[in-house]
Each structure stands twice: as structure tokens, then as C-alpha cells.
Amino acid sequence: MQNQDFTTTLLFDQSPKEVFDAINNVSAWWSEEVEGGTEKVNDVFTYHYKDVHFCKMKLIEVVPETKVVWLVLDNHFSFTIDKSEWKNTEVSFEISRKNDKTQLRFTHIGLVPDYECYDVCKEGWSNYINGSLRDLITTGKGQPNPKEGAGFNAELVDKWKLQ
Known part of the structure; x- marks a missing residue:
């Protein structure tokens, strides 16, 4: 059976080190709301x-200029019925x-078409990887989600930070 995990592949003129460094600068391409370490x-x-x-x-895996793997420890989507989606998947x-x-x-290993969030997540990852991360690598400037300030459930964020 064909692997159905969401995947996308890009080619760059930049060096593996430049690509690796950009990936690890998560707040420069995914969201300025990223908190915590993203490099080791x-x-x-x-x-x-x-x-x-x-x-x-x-x-869970960092091989300079070769590979970075994230394990999703916890996840919450406000728009899905199944609250387990993404949990224990790998990026x-x-x-x-x-x-x-x-x-x-x-x-995104484990993000498969059977997921309720698949279409939304596929579109989201496509925009972040094929757009923002690509731009960060090629121009030095990505388009991460900006800091939001008020409006997020601060209690939920604090609860998950403590776990």
C-alpha cells in the first residue's frame, strides 16, 4: 500500500546548513508564538x-544538515471531534x-487522509513549508503567524506548559 502520510519535497540552491538552520528557526517560518527550544x-x-x-x-532526532524530527506530545484543534489527532505523530x-x-x-508521519483535520492540515503545512519556510531559506524572511497578544485561552496554554 502506498504511504499516505502528508509529504512535500523542495529543492534549493542554498546549502544543507542553510536549510537546516532555517528549519530550526521555527518562529521565523511557523509562528512567532513558538515558545521553548527548537534546536537540539x-x-x-x-x-x-x-x-x-x-x-x-x-x-527526538537532530542530525546537523541532515534531519530533524519532532514528536507531537500533545495537540488540540478546536474544529475536530477526534481530540487524538496529531498526538504521537512525527514531523x-x-x-x-x-x-x-x-x-x-x-x-508529517501519521497525518493521513483518514484524519478529520487532514485537508485543513495539508493546506496549512503546504503554506508553511512551500511558502514561509521556502521563503525563509531563499530570501532570509518567512511569513510566520504574528504574535497575537490577547485572544488565546491563556489557561490552556499555561496548563500545557506545566505538563
Whole structure:
């Protein structure tokens, strides 16, 4: 059976180090609301977008210029009935050389079409990876979600930070 995990692949003129460094600068391409470490094994960070999405990630594999893998420790979508979606899935960034280019293969392992959130998540990851992260790598400036200030459920954020 064909692998149905969401994946996308990009090619860059930039070096594997430049791609690797951009991936680890999560607040520069995903969200300015990212809190916590995003660069070394066992770092844990949180992400949120308004009251719509909150997740807690742990870096479980970091191989400089080659691979970064996040484990989703916890996740909350306001728009899904199944509250287990994303939990214990992995987000993988694989970097390799292809001729004179650097290839980035992004895969959300476990994000499959059977998920209630699949279409929304596929669109979201496509925008962040193929848009914001790509722009950060090629121009030095991504389009992360800006800091929101008020409006998010602060109690929920605080609860998850303590776990």
C-alpha cells in the first residue's frame, strides 16, 4: 500500500546548513508564538494559533544538515471531534544533496487522509513549508503567524506548559 502520510519535497540552491538552520528557526517560518527550544534533541516547544490550534512538540532526532524530527506530545484543534489527532505523530525534515541542489523532504508521519483535520492540515503545512519556510531559506524572511497578544485561552496554554 502506498504511504499516505502528508509529504512535500523542495529543492534549493542554498546549502544543507542553510536549510537546516532555517528549519530550526521555527518562529521565523511557523509562528512567532513558538515558545521553548527548537534546536537540539529533547528540546520541547509549544505552538498555538488563536483558539484554533495548540500543540506541544519534542525534538527526538537532530542530525546537523541532515534531519530533524519532532514528536507531537500533545495537540488540540478546536474544529475536530477526534481530540487524538496529531498526538504521537512525527514531523520529519530530511535534508539531502541532489546533484547541485539541496533537497528538503517534509513528512508529517501519521497525518493521513483518514484524519478529520487532514485537508485543513495539508493546506496549512503546504503554506508553511512551500511558502514561509521556502521563503525563509531563499530570501532570509518567512511569513510566520504574528504574535497575537490577547485572544488565546491563556489557561490552556499555561496548563500545557506545566505538563
